Amino acid sequence: MISLKNINKYYSTGNHELHVLKDVNLEIGSGELVSIMGSSGSGKSTLLNILGILDAYDSGSYHLDNTLIKSLSEKKAAQYRNEFIGFIFQSFHLLGYKNAMENVALPLYYRGISRKKRNIIAREYLDKVGLLDWAEHMPNELSGGQQQRVSIARALISEPKLILADEPTGALDSQTSENVMNLFREVNKLGITVLIVTHEHDIANMTDRQITLIDGKIHETSHV
Numbered sequence: 691m692i693s694l695k696n697i698n699k700y701y702s703t704g705n706h707e708l709h710v711l712k713d714v715n716l717e718i719g720s721g722e723l724v725s726i727m728g729s730s731g732s733g734k735s736t737l738l739n740i741l742g743i744l745d746a747y748d749s750g751s752y753h754l755d756n757t758l759i760k761s762l763s764e765k766k767a768a769q770y771r772n773e774f775i776g777f778i779f780q781s782f783h784l785l786g787y788k789n790a791m792e793n794v795a796l797p798l799y800y801r802g803i804s805r806k807k808r809n810i811i812a813r814e815y816l817d818k819v820g821l822l823d824w825a826e827h828m829p830n831e832l833s834g835g836q837q838q839r840v841s842i843a844r845a846l847i848s849e850p851k852l853i854l855a856d857e858p859t860g861a862l863d864s865q866t867s868e869n870v871m872n873l874f875r876e877v878n879k880l881g882i883t884v885l886i887v888t889h890e891h892d893i894a895n896m897t898d899r900q901i902t903l904i905d906g907k908i909h910e911t912s913h914v
């Protein structure tokens with residue numbers, strides 16, 4: 691599903707260049723549940739953004755589902771993102787003026803599906819994450835854990851092959867984090883590849899494979 695070969699990434703800030711990813715090699719198979727650990731500044735988000743085709747790399751190669759992801763037009767990049775990838779963020783990224791159902795339905799709006807139809811489908815996905823009763827509620831009426839489940843439902847509605855989550859439990863207490871991780875495990879059991887960036891060992895321990903980034907290098911991987 692994911693194949694990275696000798697990926698390097700630099701940021702230039704003013705007159706000096708920051709080497710953020712250093713010859714990263716990584717193979718992730720279809721259906722894996724993987725965590726990427728590492729301290730703040732180690733390059734986790736940079737790596738995830740490259741995998742999510744939100745950012746470009748400077749050298750090496752990235753193949754997603756056997757397609758070389760390099761120098762894509764913005765249109766082509768958006769097409770691959772929509773087709774393959776669901777994103778989950780620490781801060782949920784829900785629209786505050788839309789209720790839970792409308793937030794979940796949003797990806798279908800961009801696919802030109804009618805309001806009636808997309809709301810029916812959105813309710814099905816809210817049901818899958820245990821929030822059907824909350825469909826008409828606004829994000830500020832939901833707890834952090836509920837908001838993250840809404841954002842997971844919104845990611846799933848596009849039927850992605852790959853879920854990329856950047857610190858998805860970073861804003862949640864430990865019990866809620868465990869519930870959200872259990873939801874990711876269920877999602878993974880459906881056959882969806884799930885990649886979770888975290889700096890918490892408890893979270894990483896709930897995945898099947900742990901990758902550690904230290905100063906832009908892949909340091910170790912451990913399989914369960």
Ligand code: ADP
Nearest residue numbers: 701703710728729730731732733734735736737
């Ligand atoms: P992590 O997610 O592991 O905390 P990041 O990938 O966000 O790490 O950042 C890795 C390094 O790259 C950090 O030193 C950060 O300051 C730097 N960095 C991240 N994004 C940019 C950017 N857009 N421009 C310049 N430097 C950046």
Ligand code: MG
Nearest residue numbers: 734735736856
């Ligand atoms: Mg980060």
